[in-house]
Amino acid sequence: MADTPREGKLTRFVNFSQLIDMASESVGGKILFSTDDFFAPAENLIKSDSPSFKEHEYTEFGKWMDGWETRRKRIPGHDWCIIKLGIQGIIRGFDVDISYFTGNYAPRMSIQAANLDEDKLPEIPQRGVRMGAAATAEEFEAIAGLKSNDWNYLVPMTELKPERPASSHNYFLVNSQQRWTHVRLNIFPDGGIARLRVYGTGQKDWIATDPKEPVDLVGIAFGGVCVGFSNAHVGHPNNVIGVGRAKSMADGWETARRLDRPPIVEYDETGVLLGSGCEWAVFRLAHPGVITQIEIDTKYFKGNSPDTCKLDGCVLTTQEEEDMISKKWDLAAHKWKPLLPVTKLSPNQSHSFDSLTLELQDVITHAKLTIAPDGGVSRLRLKGFPSSICLLWPRDRPMKPFSMKTGFQANL
Template sequence: MADSPREGRLARCPDFTQLADMASESVGGKVLFATDDFFAPAENLIKSDSPSFREHEYTEFGKWMDGWETRRKRIPGHDWCVIKLGIQGIIRGFDVDISYFMGDYAPRMSIQAANLEEDKQPAIPQRGVRTGAAATPEEFEAVAQLKSDDWNYLVPMTELKPGKPASSHNYFPVNSQQRWSHVRLNIFPDGGIARLRVYGIGQKDWTATDSKEPFDLVAIAHGGACVGYSNAHFGHPNNMIGVGKAKSMADGWETARRLDRPPVLENDENGILLVPGCEWAVFRLAHPGVITQIEIDTTHFKGNSPDSCKLEGCILTTQEEEDMIKQKWELPGQKWKPLLPVTKLSANKSHLFDSLTLELQDVITHTRLTISPDGGVSRLRLKGFPSSICLLRPREKPMMRFSVKAGFRANL
């Protein structure tokens, strides 16, 4: 088996949990194989909702559990499963959640990973309904072609620690810059785990991008990420750049109600509310580029959508981004370029706009969505064309030069 790196130490309240769960069923994660699913199937590991407990519910195989639980092993070996990530990219950390498995949790576990090319993956039998079953010889033979025994270790064998019955998270940071497409969860020797969260950043192969078609440059699956926000009381801004359409209000960005709103609200001549405050979220694009199309979707926000919004973009180096995060994004106003002026929004509706400027010099690396006065947005899509960009080192001041992918001019 592959050598184990020096990773896997437990962490408390890690920042990486604000990133995307790359294994979640909501982004296309899929269980390919599990050695055993006797009490509860491995598909529960990648559910997007939190685990639950039904005290008096039993199945024909035993206690109903919201997680993956194998039978008590009476043969040599240990249990394991393979998950294909819905978002392929860089893994920053894991949450191995054993909530409610107080007497049946797996005492130890490890996690391996691999980056497999799509066209070279073997055909593995569909799993179907698995409760009460173990892997068949045919399934073992098929999964053996993945050679998962030799995958890289991101977390070596580590003891799991139970916490409160309803909240037993075991966090493991990962220090790897490699791109990963699959993970293998090993449990020793058997037992249950409620959820496996694989937090990280999507990474797209931009060399294979069709330069004639606009791409969503802020999508979390491509590598976009929220790097700052004013308020996320009911939902994180990263939700807005998630995969697919929002399933509910919980799948979007929603702020608390601002307390500085006037006692009696008034509009200006354009129907925009006259309020002193606003909320904002800043995103790093998955790739520097030119934004041509903007979608701001308030679906599901029927009584709590923003009154209006605006969108701006800027160019920042990595060092400048780090400085802005420390300064809570107090960026000089002249740095921001308008992409969408202050615009009235409607509740429960997808809004499509053209970007204000399409000139080649308007390549950006970051964007800021401002909503007024508060409320919720389910999705933000920023379609455009990725560009090659030479970002300067800090303190260097020669003129930046941009080159745009072939085919871009033809699309303007």
């Protein structure tokens, strides 16, 4: 295997792309400023869907493009924009996508980032509809308060490489442990970029958490992440710990239909489907804690929801987690604590359950959701209270670059 590339360098290692896109409009990402939006506005950069192309469509300003495209530079300088991340936390990598920008992509770019205090940000004018426009003097003056020229470089100036017209991705690895709230995308000197994906994990200020109020300990916005699954044919399990309610069936975890399902479906005496098959996903909690309430939502899964589910928890160190990933989560049964027994699920419905482990000593670091025999779930919420113990990566040791080993990418 090749060595992992240096931070900020163009890479073909794209394991981080299974993490959440922290800049996406779907999680609250927002364009605060761009120097120019003449052909296509910067808001397109953070669309959640993939870029598209309409061969014969034009606007009053020129060719319609699904991305951010500035006019050809005829004044000193270069173009840039600032994005407020919808999920604030640790950035693991970028995808600078120049799909369909075959003769007009930005030839070079760099990315900077900052961790800004929301209460101290200057007032920035609303952007409104931007096509055919350039930033005003008022907007330049307001954005100057962020001092973005001085932000940290996560990717230095780098040439972008076009590949296939409809799929032209440039991936960059990041190995910073700092929390980031904003990124600045610079293009040199002008041109177009279809999408900017900012992949990473959320990071919550647990010290400021109200100790009397339960919090979702598995939420991706706070740092929860899927670390293994059996099948993700239609949707990745990271979706189920996403932000807010699911927007459609595509915004959930859905498996393929199991090929070992019986030719004739039958129930047992309790009304549960007979059959030995199941699918599962393991999640590392954003913070070790005690789970008191479980929410499982099958919204939009009307003809393909699971028949039953169960939930188990365990305590693992970072080394133990790595060992389990390499073993495809073949974890001894005695390590798992039952949080929810086998329970029937209904289609297109939110279910709430009390956890079986309410004693304060029942701290867990990982949770395993098992569905039978297959199907889809839109959201999983594990509400509870963070524990003062922390068995994960020590804060005085740098975390390893995120990687997905055998078991994480199974059947993806």
